[in-house]
Amino acid sequence: MYSEKVMDHFQNPRNVGEIEDASGVGTVGNAKCGDIMRMFLDIDENGIIREAKFKTFGCGxxxxxxxxxxxxxxxxxxxxxxxxxxxxVMEALDGLPPVKVHCSLLAEEAIHAALWDYAEKNHITIEGLQKPKNDISEGEEEEDY
Amino acid sequence: MYSEKVMDHFQNPRNVGEIEDASGVGTVGNAKCGDIMRMFLDIDENGIIREAKFKTFGCGxxxxxxxxxxxxxxxxxxxxxxxxxxxxVMEALDGLPPVKVHCSLLAEEAIHAALWDYAEKNHITIEGLQKPKNDISEGEEEEDY
Amino acid sequence: MIYLDNAATTKTAPEVVDAMLPYFSEYYGNASTIYSLGAESKKAMDHARRTIADSLGAKPEEIYFTAGGSESDNWALKATAEAYASKGKHIITTKIEHHAILHTCEYLEKRGFEITYLNVDRDGLISLDELKAAIRPDTILISVMFANNEIGTIEPIAEIGEIAKEHGVLFHTDAVQAYAQVPINVDEMHIDMLSASGHKLNGPKGIGFLYIRKGVKIRSFVHGGAQERSRRAGTENIPGIVGLGAAVERAMRIMDSKTRKEIELRDYLIGRLENEIPHCWLNGHRTKRLPNNINFSFLFIEGESMLIMLDMKGICASSGSACTSGSLDPSHVLLAIGLKHEEAHGSLRLTLSEDSTKEEMDIVAEEVKKIVQRLRDMSPLYED
Amino acid sequence: MIYLDNAATTKTAPEVVDAMLPYFSEYYGNASTIYSLGAESKKAMDHARRTIADSLGAKPEEIYFTAGGSESDNWALKATAEAYASKGKHIITTKIEHHAILHTCEYLEKRGFEITYLNVDRDGLISLDELKAAIRPDTILISVMFANNEIGTIEPIAEIGEIAKEHGVLFHTDAVQAYAQVPINVDEMHIDMLSASGHKLNGPKGIGFLYIRKGVKIRSFVHGGAQERSRRAGTENIPGIVGLGAAVERAMRIMDSKTRKEIELRDYLIGRLENEIPHCWLNGHRTKRLPNNINFSFLFIEGESMLIMLDMKGICASSGSACTSGSLDPSHVLLAIGLKHEEAHGSLRLTLSEDSTKEEMDIVAEEVKKIVQRLRDMSPLYED
Ligand SMILES: Cc1ncc(COP(=O)(O)O)c(C=O)c1O
Ligand SMILES: Cc1ncc(COP(=O)(O)O)c(C=O)c1O
Ligand code: FES
Ligand code: FES
Structure with missing residues (x-):
């Protein structure tokens, strides 16, 4: 059901782990399926993301x-x-099955949460960034049956 | 579905035909399945059935x-x-499938009808013989469904 | 053996069995699982679904596998009735549908639905004018069979679809006898739902499908697991589905040559029976007719007796006689085209396959001739 | 490949396939026909029906073939509801039934029936006292599964049957997982209806049966032809029926040795996992348990990831994780026995067969150990 790229990233996940004293840390959870993703970012003084690490409790x-x-x-x-x-992210992974689209929302949300944390710590505002919800509701359409 | 005896009597039916100037002729029909049986009896002066013949429009x-x-x-x-x-009759044929029991009623009824005809022609009453119905309703039990 | 009962069921084609075999003991994974073995099953199922969709001009996601024609018919009618009950409770069908439709209609009648049963003419064709006149504001469904299983008559499906569409009424067709025997395109014919069954087209028994056009509101008939996009529960019958797919592939491949051959043999045997046996006639339309269907009425005799005698000669055939069905009522189809009870009793259905031969037709003609004579000699109705 | 998902489906046994094969292309006759070819089919079907009846202490005419467990469950509930609605509209079932029961119950709830869903304890067992207390004058049916498909717990069926009988309430059991795996006698256990599915016992997919005790009022679910004593329409799936019969014959023959072997391997693997992996536990009752079922919860990790990693090692397994099902809700069974969402997510089901070996158990123990550790290292919930 998964593309080769997905399987590769699942089998050999890049950047697993934590960053001590990270510039920003974001944890998001999908209450519906009970999965949790934590993202660590190391951002330098020029605002460049030097390093990124994650820990995830969730599906492939x-x-x-x-x-x-x-x-x-x-x-x-x-x-x-x-x-x-x-x-x-999905495009970079050559797509995801429809039921798994919401998992990729989790990743997007985790980046935003880590950036928000960074902004708060540094008392800045990042244009276009809103406070992330903890709870990502999925956007799949439900057919009538 | 039929016993060997039934198949034998179907393939080599005994006494097919008509008797001219028969002592008694009875025709009965099963309105439900549309089948018709005609029985011819030749009865001698001692009340012995000398000959019996039939014509049937119906199943095996x-x-x-x-x-x-x-x-x-x-x-x-x-x-x-x-x-x-x-x-x-059924016993003599080693049985019939349940859905075919009513066909054997037709045969019983045909004998009775021929005897009734004989009695009427000779202005006698035969003890235990009632005027046969033309229409035999089947006696199978219908289950609730 | 001369097998002329292909409308009852067909031989599963050896190539179909071969296609199925690996999915019993080798690729036996449950298609709903995540591991590779299950993925094999899913792949095979997707392939079959696409084959079937292509054969109808439909989309794969419009094909829902079922256990056969009867389930498809039940599903189409009951689920539509349920989903559209708020719009109306009137359904139009015909007097010559298969019992899978008629008994389902009776079931719905007991639950407050009103059913109009269209008449058919002597050939078994419905009248488009009667259909139009029957449509009411509360009509939610028209269900007319593509081709009749007894007399082979092919209904004017494209015209019916057109009328249904004009009136905004859903159109279901029971194509169990017609699918993969005659060309069908669900878009051109405006078909919203279509029932089919594997074992009628040299596929396996116990598998069929219901085509449901995207957009049609449909409820489940079998509730449970999330199979078939949560529409039809039950662990997928992968060997059956693969077999159905292979059978459809095969049927579409051979349709032209099979049709040509069957029509030739069919008309040859019809000609012989008509010319050589007195007091008989062909039932069903002479040309708007399934390529493989022959249905005759022989006066003065009864069907079951004919069938047993044919069987003794190694010929498998069928009859509309009540005596064969255990129901006592003769074929509702033959009565609907206007036959009397005793005429309906003496009917014989011969349905050919691509394996049928001219030699077989000749043998059958001779045997039928003899048997009809023999039974007539035994019949109280026949005086010559 | 190490196949440990026999609760999802089983390999069709080669002897079962061999039994089926002649009925595809040689004895392919429709069992409802009158000629000899059809009689062959009927004979084979009668034989299978008798085999199945014998395996349950039932009568052949109490066995009705269906397309599988889901159809049997739907039929039992919907038809009983319909036939007994005048007596009452209350049905008792459990929280841990298969969706084929639960979704059918939801369907019935929308139609005015009231359903009581019995709780289960941490082991998955219902309480007989709670059952007794739930019975009301308008209760028409108790439906409790024989054994649970996820955690393997075997319910106190004979006791439930006794209670149902005392109260004059019908008793249906979904025995899809238990039938032909553990001994069942419908009379001794006072079972009125029982659902089973062929593919769970090394038989083919797409075939199952519903046992209906004589005297139970039953309506049709699939309407149409007169098959199955006019109770279940559709051309009989003879190869499927023959395969089911052969599978039952085989299952009854090997039941003793299979059970003994599976229990030994099951308990061996349970022991290894319990002893060698921290933060985990067995779900389901330790002894009132299907011989082949193992179900573990591993804290801090998620099921689908485990399954994919196991698959990469050639091991087929299953999980109660929502992520595997596409439904997002974790297993209702694991929640019902009291697990938290995240605990339910990390479950792993391993279901053995008679082909399982000690070597396989050892490989699985090692791989599970490694995979659990690897996923925990990746998990934000795990701090060691
Ligand atoms: C307990 C239980 N009931 C019902 C079913 C449904 O059976 P089937 O998938 O054969 O329709 C299953 C298996 O999926 C099951 O495990
Ligand atoms: C026109 C028609 N509809 C429905 C059916 C039912 O199909 P099945 O027996 O495969 O369920 C049949 C065949 O028996 C048929 O000929
Ligand atoms: S005479 Fe009609 S069924 Fe026997
Ligand atoms: S994280 Fe739950 S489905 Fe992907």
Whole structure:
């Protein structure tokens, strides 16, 4: 059911772990399926993301999107990192099955949460960033039956 | 679905045909399945059935029971012939499938009808013989469904 | 053996069995699981679904597997009735539907639905004018069979679909006899739902499908697991589904040549029986007719007796006689085209396959001739 | 490959496939026909029916073939509800039934029936006192599964049957997981209806049966032809029926040795996992348990990830994790026995077969150990 890219990132997840004294840490959970993702970002004085690490309790897609998301934000500016949407992550993974789209939302949300934490710690506001919800409701359409 | 005896009487029916100037002729029909049986009896002055013939429009069981019924009544007295019930015919044929029990009633009824005709022609009453109905309703139990 | 009862069921084609075999003991995984063995099953199922969708001009996600034609018919009618009850409670069907439709309609009648049963003419065709006149504001469904299983008559499906569409009424067709025997396109014919059964097209028994056009509101009939997009519960019958897919592939491949051959043999045997046996006639339309269907009425005799005698000669056939069905009522189809009870009793259905031969037709013609004569000699109705 | 998902489906036994094969392309006759080819099918079907009846202490005419466990469950509940609605509209079941029961109950609730869902204890057992207290004058049916498909717990069926009988309430049991795995006698256990499915006992997919005690008022679920004594329409799936019969014959033959072997391996693997992995426990009752069922919760990790990693090692297993099901809600069974959401997420079900070996158990123990550790290292919930 998963693409080769997903399986690769699941089997060999990049950037698993924690960053001590990280610039920003975000934890988000999907109450519906009970999964949790924690993202650590190390951001330098120029606002460049030097390092990104994650810990995830979740399905294969959750692990793979965490891994891919950390890869995608590394080396990026904060503004660029905001462009790493769940769609971008999914595309980078060659797609996800429809029932797994919400897992990629978790990754997007985790980046935002870590950036929010960074902004709060540094008393700045990041343009275009809103306080992330803890609870991502999925956007799949339910058919009538 | 049929016993060997039934198949034998179906494939080689005994006494098919008509008797000219028969002592008694009875035709009965099963309105429900649309089948018709005509029985011809030749009865001598001692009340012995000398000959019996039939014509039947009906299923394999109808043909076989007609055949067996004619065999069973031949040589019998009228009173003995009255004992040739559908049960007797069925037993002689080693049984019939449940859905075919009503066909054997047709045969019993045909004998009775022929005897009734004989009685009417000769202005006698035969003890235990009632005017046969043309229409045999089947006695199978219907389960609730 | 001369097998001429292909409308009852068909031989599962050896290539179909071969396609199924690996899915019993090798790729036996549950298609709903996550591991590779289950993925094999899912892949095979997706392939079959696509094959079937393609054969109808439909989308794969519009094909729902069932256990056969009867379940598909039950599902289509009961679920539509339920889903659209708020719009109306009137359904239109015909007098010559299969019992899977008719008994389901009776069930719905007991639950407050009103059913109009369209008449058919002597050939078994419905009247489009009668259909139009029957449509009411509360009509939610028209269900007309694609081709009749007894007399083979093919109904004017495209025209019915057109009328249904014009009136905004859903159109279901029981295509159990027609599917993969004659070309069908659900879009061109405006079909919203279509029932089919594997064992009628040299596929396995116990598998079928219901086509449901996207957009049709549909409830489940079998509730439970999330199979078939949560519409039809039950662990997927992968060997059956694979077999159905293979059978459809095969049927579409051979349809042209099979049709040509069957029509030729069919009309040859019809001709012989008509010319050589007195007091008989063909039931059903002469040309708007399934390629493999022959249905005759022989006066003065009864069907079951004919069948047993044919069986003794190694010929498998069928009859609309009540005596064969255990129900006592002769075929409702033959009565609907206007036959009398005793005429309906003496009917014989011969349904050919691509394996049928001219030699077989000749043998059958001879045997039928003899048997009809023999039974007539035994019949109190026949005086020659 | 190490296949430990026999509760999902089983390999069709080669002897079962062999028994089925002649009925595809050789004895393919429709069992409802009158000619000899059909009689062959009927004979084979009668034989299977008798085998199944014997295995339950039932009569052949009390066995009705269906397309599987889900259809049997739907039929039992919906038809009973309909037939006995005049007596009452209350049904008792449990919180841990299969969705084929639970979703059917929801369907009935929408139609005016009232359902009591019995609780289960930490082991998954219902309370007989709670059951007794739940029975009301308008209770028409008790439906309790024989054994649970996730945690393997075997319910006190004979006692439930006794209570149902005393109160004059019908008793249905979903025995899809238990039938032909543990001994069942419908008379001794006072079972009025019982559902079973072929593919759970090394038989084919797409076939099952419903046992209905003589005297129980039952309506049809699939309406149509006169098959199955007019109770279940649809051309009989003869290869499926023959396969089911052969599978039952085989299962009854090997039950003793299979049970002994499975229990030994089961308890060995349970012991290894319990002893060698921290923060985990066995779900379900330790002894009132299907011989082949193991269900563990591993804290801090999630099921689907475990399954994919096991699959990479060639091990087929299952989980109560929501992530595997596409439904997002974790197993209702694990929640019912009192697990928290995140505990339910980390469950692993291993279901053995008679082909399982000690070597396989050892490999699985080692791999599970490694995988659990690897996922815990990745988990934000785990701090060691
Ligand atoms: C307890 C239980 N009931 C019902 C079913 C449904 O059976 P099937 O999938 O064969 O329809 C299953 C298996 O999926 C089951 O485990
Ligand atoms: C027109 C028609 N509809 C429905 C059915 C029922 O199909 P099945 O017996 O496969 O359930 C049949 C065949 O028996 C049929 O000929
Ligand atoms: S005479 Fe009609 S069923 Fe026997
Ligand atoms: S994290 Fe639960 S489904 Fe992906």
């Amino acid at each position: 897609a959750a692990v793979a999107t965490s891994s891919m998301a950390t890869e995608l934000v590394k080396g990026k500016t904060i503004q660029e990192a905001l462009q790493v949407t769940n769609k971008a | 069981a109808a043909v076989a029971t007609s055949s067996m019924a004619t065999e069973l009544v031949k040589g019998k007295t009228i009173q003995e012939a009255l004992q040739v019930t559908n049960k007797a």
